Amino acid sequence: MSPAKPTHAVLFVCLGNICRSPMAEGAFREAAESAGLSCTVDSAGTAAYHVGNAPDRRAIATARAHGVDIAHLAARQIAIEDFTAFTHIIALDNANLEGIKAHAPRNTTAQISMMMDAVEGRAGEQVKDPYYGDEEGFEVTWADVSVAAQAWVEKLLAESG
Ligand code: 4NP
Numbered sequence: 001m002s003p004a005k006p007t008h009a010v011l012f013v014c015l016g017n018i019c020r021s022p023m024a025e026g027a028f029r030e031a032a033e034s035a036g037l038s039c040t041v042d043s044a045g046t047a048a049y050h051v052g053n054a055p056d057r058r059a060i061a062t063a064r065a066h067g068v069d070i071a072h073l074a075a076r077q078i079a080i081e082d083f084t085a086f087t088h089i090i091a092l093d094n095a096n097l098e099g100i101k102a103h104a105p106r107n108t109t110a111q112i113s114m115m116m117d118a119v120e121g122r123a124g125e126q127v128k129d130p131y132y133g134d135e136e137g138f139e140v141t142w143a144d145v146s147v148a149a150q151a152w153v154e155k156l157l158a159e160s161g
Pocket of ligand 1 (some may be wrong): 015016017018019020021028049064129130
């Protein structure tokens with residue numbers, strides 16, 4: 001017998017898919033594994049600038065400093081199929097949310113949300129783009145995505161009953 005298909009499939013989406021969403025993917029995968037949540041996880045960008053590239057070296061270093069390896073990930077752009085393949089599509093900021101909606105086909109079945117929506121008292125907040133800033137910005141990103149990843153895991157665990 002093949003293993004049961006995970007109930008949830010989560011796609012994190014930022015602009016380039018080299019900073020915030022790969023960090024969110026790594027933080028979520030780690031949190032899901034620790035909590036015993038079986039879930040498909042991936043990330044994508046609304047833009048195609050960095051397709052095929054590994055995450056930004058500062059994102060890799062920050063995740064690694066927190067015990068999470070994201071070096072093997074490769075950027076891709078969000079695709080039409082994602083809207084039916086994933087149960088949750090999660091935007092890192094408001095512009096990403098608008099970009100996701102712009103790509104959405106009529107038959108989308110995915111629930112579209114913002115990353116910080118799962119965190120009590122922080123719904124609607126954006127995860128700031130660290131790309132043009134310094135290394136410290138990546139620590140802020142990690143703090144945001146890791147607290148939100150944990151909250152999403154708890155939310156999905158509660159939804160699976
Ligand atoms: P991300 O960051 O959306 O968190 O991956 C960015 C990466 C690349 C660019 C902007 C933001 N860029 O303009 O190339």
